[in-house]
Amino acid sequence: MKTRVVPLLLLSATIAGCSATERLYPVQGPLAAQRPLPVYVATMDGVVSGNIRTILNTGEVCAGTWSRVVRVSSSDAADAVIDVPPVTLSEQWDGVYGAGYYTAHIVDAPSHAHSVVSGSRGPVLYVEFVKLTDIGRRSGPGSIVGIAKDNRGNVFRLTF
DSSP states (O other): OHHHHHHHHHHHHHHSSSOEEEEEEEEESGGGGSSSOOOEEEEEOOSSEEEEEEEOTTSOEEEEEEEEOBOOOGGGGGGOOOBOOSSOOHHHHHHHHOTTHIIIIITTOTTOEEEEEEETTSOEEEEEEEEGGGGTOOOSTTOEEEEEEETTSOEEEEEO
C-alpha cells in the first residue's frame, strides 16, 4: 500500500491547492489539419481526483472530473476501489509515442489518471495522463503528459 501512496502524493503535490494548466495539441484528425493549429488550454484542480475544464476553438466550454485509474490485484481486491476509464486510449498512446508504449509505460503507472470532459453542444473528450517520473523519465516543466481523443475524430497530445 505504501508504494502506491508515494507516487500519488507526488502527483498530488503537482496539482494540489491550486489549478494546473494543460495544453491539448491536435496530432490526428480534422483539427490537426487546420492552420493555425488550434491548441486547447485546460485547467485542472484536485488531489486524487478533481475538476477539469477547457474551452474549445468554437468558444464552447467543456467540463468534467478526473480521477486516478485504479487496477485491483487479487491480493488487495477486498479493500480496493476500482476506477477504470470508460474508453481505453491505448491505441492513441501507441500512435503518438510509439508501438507498445501504453503497455510498457502507462498501464501500471501509479499516477495514471483519466477524465471524460463534455460540452453542452455534444463534444466529448476522453483524457488520460501520467506523471513522467512514474514511467522512468525526469521531472520538471512538462512533467505530466497525456493523450486525449474526442468524439469528432481528433487525437491530442497533452502536456502540463
